[in-house]
Amino acid sequence: QQQVKQSPQSLIVQKGGISIINCAYENTAFDYFPWYQQFPGKGPALLIAIRPDVSEKKEGRFTISFNKSAKQFSLHIMDSQPGDSATYFCAASRTGANNLFFGTGTRLTVIP
């Protein structure tokens, strides 16, 4: 049973465009929602994370939007660049637990 559902599986965006990746969860006990970026041959790297007490968090070109009632959260990458081409994973966990439940990943390709 997939605890966190992620879409789309792959995404192609023109340079300068907006990339949007969506995730949904079922477990209402989850209260920590990070996004990870993974390049080929590398481990996932924490990009940005949010907790349910806020509806949006922005760090540079990356923004997380969080909808607690819908149990959904999304990653927006503004002004997408070819260097952003990577696989993105959303995840969720609950306070005090370091076991993250990951989405299935989105392979983003930014075309120059």
Add this chain to the structure above:
Amino acid sequence: KAGVTQTPRYLIKTRGQQVTLSCSPISGHRSVSWYQQTPGQGLQFLFEYFSETQRNKGNFPGRFSGRQFSNSRSEMNVSTLELGDSALYLCASSLDRRQELFFGEGSRLTVL
């Protein structure tokens, strides 16, 4: 500050053998978690160690085990290897229960 270091990076084993993977966390990090990454199942939590004690365990058979040493370094062992154990094994460290996980580059295991 050095990141999470995993050794070996690549290894090939045959069915029935056993394997031990090593992880050195970021200096000062006391929690070490292990994840398995495969194309079919994605990223799945194996177990977490803190102060030499297993604090949490994922849904994997008993062939998968781990331990943590007093210097926070961790090892995981897989006995009686099966073809399906071929995967990228990722180690992540964090400061106690703060949940910001920092991943290593992984150990890629191929079982023939």
